[in-house]
Amino acid sequence: MENSEHYILFTLAGTTYAVRSGEVQQMDMVEQITPVPNAPPSVEGVVFLRGQVIPAINLRVRFGFPKAPYDLQTRLIVVRRESRVVGLIVDTARDFVMIPAATIQPPPEGIAALSGRYLAGIATVGERLVLILDIAEVINPADIMTTAPESAQIQEEREDEKRR
Amino acid sequence: MSPFPPEDSLMNSFLDDYFAECDEHLTAVRRNILALEASPGGDRAEKGLLDELFRSFHTIKGLSGMVGIKDAERLAHQIESYLGILRSRRAPVTPAGVNTVIAAVNVLEQVIAARRENRPPPTIVTVLEELTALTAVAERSGGREQHEAPPAPATAPPGTAPAPTRAFSAAAPPPAPDSPAPASSATTPTPAPPATAPPPPTLKEEELALLAEARSRGEGLWWCEFVPSRELAARNINVNVIRGRIEERGRLIHAAPRVLPSGGIAFEFLAAMKDGNAPPAAWREDGVACRRYVPEAPPETETAAPSAPSVTAAPAGSPPAAGEEKAAAAATPAGLAPSHIVRVDLSRLDELMRLVGEMVISRARLEEGLRRLEGEAAAARLHPLQETNLAMERQLRDLREAVMRIRLVPVGEIFNRMQFVVRDAARENRKEVRLQLLGQETEIDKLIVERMMDPLLHLVRNAVSHGLEDPEERRARGKDPAGTLTLRAGTAGDLVVMEVEDDGRGLDLEGIAAQARRQQLLKEGESIDEKNVLEILCAPGFSTRAAADLTSGRGVGLAVVRDAVTELGGSLDIVSRPGLGTRFVIRLPLTLAIADALIVAAGDQIYAVPQALVQEVIEISPDRVSVMENNELLPYRGGVLPLVHLRRLFRLTGGESRQLHGLVIGVGLSAVAVAVDRIVGRREIVVRAISDPLLQVPGVSGATELGDGRVVLILDAAGLRSGKR
Numbered sequence: 001m002e003n004s005e006h007y008i009l010f011t012l013a014g015t016t017y018a019v020r021s022g023e024v025q026q027m028d029m030v031e032q033i034t035p036v037p038n039a040p041p042s043v044e045g046v047v048f049l050r051g052q053v054i055p056a057i058n059l060r061v062r063f064g065f066p067k068a069p070y071d072l073q074t075r076l077i078v079v080r081r082e083s084r085v086v087g088l089i090v091d092t093a094r095d096f097v098m099i100p101a102a103t104i105q106p107p108p109e110g111i112a113a114l115s116g117r118y119l120a121g122i123a124t125v126g127e128r129l130v131l132i133l134d135i136a137e138v139i140n141p142a143d144i145m146t147t148a149p150e151s152a153q154i155q156e157e158r159e160d161e162k163r164r
Numbered sequence: 165m166s167p168f169p170p171e172d173s174l175m176n177s178f179l180d181d182y183f184a185e186c187d188e189h190l191t192a193v194r195r196n197i198l199a200l201e202a203s204p205g206g207d208r209a210e211k212g213l214l215d216e217l218f219r220s221f222h223t224i225k226g227l228s229g230m231v232g233i234k235d236a237e238r239l240a241h242q243i244e245s246y247l248g249i250l251r252s253r254r255a256p257v258t259p260a261g262v263n264t265v266i267a268a269v270n271v272l273e274q275v276i277a278a279r280r281e282n283r284p285p286p287t288i289v290t291v292l293e294e295l296t297a298l299t300a301v302a303e304r305s306g307g308r309e310q311h312e313a314p315p316a317p318a319t320a321p322p323g324t325a326p327a328p329t330r331a332f333s334a335a336a337p338p339p340a341p342d343s344p345a346p347a348s349s350a351t352t353p354t355p356a357p358p359a360t361a362p363p364p365p366t367l368k369e370e371e372l373a374l375l376a377e378a379r380s381r382g383e384g385l386w387w388c389e390f391v392p393s394r395e396l397a398a399r400n401i402n403v404n405v406i407r408g409r410i411e412e413r414g415r416l417i418h419a420a421p422r423v424l425p426s427g428g429i430a431f432e433f434l435a436a437m438k439d440g441n442a443p444p445a446a447w448r449e450d451g452v453a454c455r456r457y458v459p460e461a462p463p464e465t466e467t468a469a470p471s472a473p474s475v476t477a478a479p480a481g482s483p484p485a486a487g488e489e490k491a492a493a494a495a496t497p498a499g500l501a502p503s504h505i506v507r508v509d510l511s512r513l514d515e516l517m518r519l520v521g522e523m524v525i526s527r528a529r530l531e532e533g534l535r536r537l538e539g540e541a542a543a544a545r546l547h548p549l550q551e552t553n554l555a556m557e558r559q560l561r562d563l564r565e566a567v568m569r570i571r572l573v574p575v576g577e578i579f580n581r582m583q584f585v586v587r588d589a590a591r592e593n594r595k596e597v598r599l600q601l602l603g604q605e606t607e608i609d610k611l612i613v614e615r616m617m618d619p620l621l622h623l624v625r626n627a628v629s630h631g632l633e634d635p636e637e638r639r640a641r642g643k644d645p646a647g648t649l650t651l652r653a654g655t656a657g658d659l660v661v662m663e664v665e666d667d668g669r670g671l672d673l674e675g676i677a678a679q680a681r682r683q684q685l686l687k688e689g690e691s692i693d694e695k696n697v698l699e700i701l702c703a704p705g706f707s708t709r710a711a712a713d714l715t716s717g718r719g720v721g722l723a724v725v726r727d728a729v730t731e732l733g734g735s736l737d738i739v740s741r742p743g744l745g746t747r748f749v750i751r752l753p754l755t756l757a758i759a760d761a762l763i764v765a766a767g768d769q770i771y772a773v774p775q776a777l778v779q780e781v782i783e784i785s786p787d788r789v790s791v792m793e794n795n796e797l798l799p800y801r802g803g804v805l806p807l808v809h810l811r812r813l814f815r816l817t818g819g820e821s822r823q824l825h826g827l828v829i830g831v832g833l834s835a836v837a838v839a840v841d842r843i844v845g846r847r848e849i850v851v852r853a854i855s856d857p858l859l860q861v862p863g864v865s866g867a868t869e870l871g872d873g874r875v876v877l878i879l880d881a882a883g884l885r886s887g888k889r
Contacts, residue, residue: 032872032873032874032875034769034867034874034875034876034877035769036859036861036864036877037813037814037815037816037861037863037864037877038814038815038861038862038863039858039859039861040858043858043859045875046854046859046867046875046877047875048852048867048869048873048874048875052852053852053853053854053855053856053859053866053867053875054856055856055858055859057858084856085856086856086858139858141856141857141858144858145858
């Protein structure tokens with residue numbers, strides 16, 4: 001088990017993802033997110049974390065899934081990358097596992113299009129297929145501000161709902 | 165007529181920095197030398213001490229060279245060379261060596277103090293020769309123990325010591341003694357501390373007044389000197405305890421630390437005591453020596469022991485026939501009184517400010533809790549708590565201001581540096597420039613001063629190279645051939661206003677407008693004025709080349725200036741008078757971190773607006789708003805204000821109120837009214853920066869918390885003003 005690392009597993013729209021635990025600063029319940037006007041659609045808002053104001057990204061919106069209401073399972077995974085600290089809103093955080101480096105496969109070319117960019121690799125944990133995230137890409141500001149056409153659509157649907 | 169203020173004042177401000185830094189390094193040096201003396205040779209701690217000492221002298225050497233104090237530079241250099249040998253383990257640390265270094269440090273201090281007080285410097289010849297000899301011996305010893313005193317300089321190897329030494333002595337104003345110090349002096353370099361007869365203190369005016377007052381009341385004047393030591397500290401006797409004791413018995417007139425020639429420190433007190441209250445002789449057990457003080461005459465009457473035990477604990481064997489400079493050293497230690505300046509790392513102040521900020525939030529929570537208790541608890545019980553809460557609010561405000569004041573530095577610090585910039589730019593561009601500095605004493609947060617350095621530099625350079633005309637052109641226009649550049653600073657409420665003004669040609673608004681239309685930054689029919697010219701000049705698409713031609717280079721980098729100002733929570737404005745000049749107005753918060761703010765509600769959200777930005781709060785009745793070409797206008801003081809709806813700007817949902825409130829932000833032509841649904845109240849907020857790139861949205865400058873853990877966004881005036889377009 002020399003070349004293995006700890007990962008935190010979480011689910012989003014039925015799929016299991018993994019982030020390197022070294023990149024995770026902490027996990028929190030989701031509460032009181034303040035919306036930021038005119039921020040990119042996937043930026044749900046801001047929260048305080050130890051006196052620091054950090055963005056909270058709705059990973060469902062970021063990955064083009066429909067938004068889901070928060071519940072008791074919803075978690076904020078706070079990741080740190082270089083000097084940035086960003087919160088990721090996920091459906092639920094499940095496990096803390098060790099994944100041997102040797103078992104991690106590169107992402108298949110078939111999904112290399114949009115979501116493939118966020119993937120660092122794929123591994124099998126037990127019976128489950130786990131998508132390992134490339135956090136740098138997931139929180140890449142240029143990418144967040146320019147992509148996710150689906151999520152914009154979702155945003156509009158939400159607006160419609162509110163109007164009704 | 166000289167276009168520049170005398171350089172002396174400039175030099176003096178650098179010298180102040182130099183003195184402060186030297187004080188700092190010499191303090192470290194004294195501490196480290198004493199530690200070195202105490203540490204047995206050869207251990208690792210010693211290496212660390214030597215490294216630190218070496219670095220200190222290296223720095224002093226560099227600094228002294230920069231300000232042109234040659235003697236200090238030479239001394240520091242020689243000490244550094246000697247330490248370099250010790251440090252590389254080519255020779256061991258010896259008591260004689262340490263003593264010589266201490267003696268050299270004392271002379272070094274005097275050289276620096278002499279410059280500070282504009283006195284003729286002491287001669288450095290003797291001690292320099294000792295040092296050179298010591299260095300030579302250490303060099304040769306090659307690791308052998310040095311039991312003997314170093315030989316007299318005369319026997320030092322040629323090429324090392326004597327020649328340069330002579331050269332230095334020629335440079336020293338007081339004629340150096342022709343005969344070098346006797347060889348024996350190297351072993352006994354430290355003069356005995358002048359504990360028995362310290363010089364009369366130099367009293368400040370108010371201290372002299374206190375002194376006169378005490379004498380008129382017939383109180384006895386006592387001169388006490390306390391020398392702290394480790395033994396005393398172990399018995400919990402320190403300078404504060406002694407000070408307390410003195411204050412118990414009378415009134416303290418003067419208190420100052422004094423550096424002993426041995427490198428130690430003594431605290432001097434002058435106090436007025438009633439006759440029955442004379443200091444008891446027992447104090448001398450605690451390191452305090454007292455005697456009656458007779459002004460304008462050396463004190464003579466001794467009641468306590470001549471000196472406390474720790475005072476006499478100086479190296480034995482004081483030189484009976486020390487060089488003249490040493491006699492001088494003993495006679496003028498008062499000149500070494502350290503300046504009353506403490507240099508503090510900014511991060512420590514930030515930490516302090518953060519703590520104050522947390523207390524402000526805790527108090528807000530307390531207030532919230534008290535409010536909830538209203539109606540539940542008996543008013544009689546609640547009242548004292550509410551009063552305490554109010555008192556705490558006041559105290560926290562005072563505390564916050566006190567901490568802020570520590571961070572303030574005079575704007576003159578950067579203004580002075582602009583003199584070089586102006587001179588260079590004037591020379592480069594063949595302009596004649598008269599620089600006027602106004603309001604240099606205006607104080608502003610240290611961090612803001614640092615961040616404003618580059619923007620100011622830019623504005624000043626541009627004003628000289630492009631704003632001001634050539635002397636010929638000016639003459640042709642009937643202006644003084646020498647242009648005037650004015651840097652002005654002043655405070656207005658919670659804001660500091662800095663202005664860079666030239667009396668040059670002003671902005672070519674028409675030319676800028678034409679270019680902006682070509683680039684579709686300005687629609688046909690839209691005109692250009694002071695309020696939108698800055699936005700056009702800063703627009704990323706606006707061709708800087710064209711801007712350079714049209715606005716005399718104003719466009720270049722102006723966006724950088726504006727961004728730097730905005731980042732600090734300030735604003736940048738241009739006032740241009742064609743043919744008469746241009747004025748850039750920078751408005752900055754006096755300090756960061758905590759501000760008074762209006763808490764407003766729009767839709768289902770709450771926002772904080774720094775009070776300093778809000779000129780006025782007005783009520784908006786919908787029937788008074790007129791619509792003109794997609795713009796809503798509001799009558800205001802005989803004119804109109806563009807109306808910006810926060811709800812629309814921020815795409816907010818939630819209950820809209822009929823009666824809107826307007827925050828008037830900005831002045832003159834750039835003013836707008838920002839419509840909100842409700843004014844919730846006024847609060848003191850702790851400003852937190854928003855740094856993540858995902859959160860850089862217009863109209864938001866930071867965030868705060870009102871006590872419930874929820875983030876409240878702070879609105880930013882510049883962003884809101886541009887939102888009207």
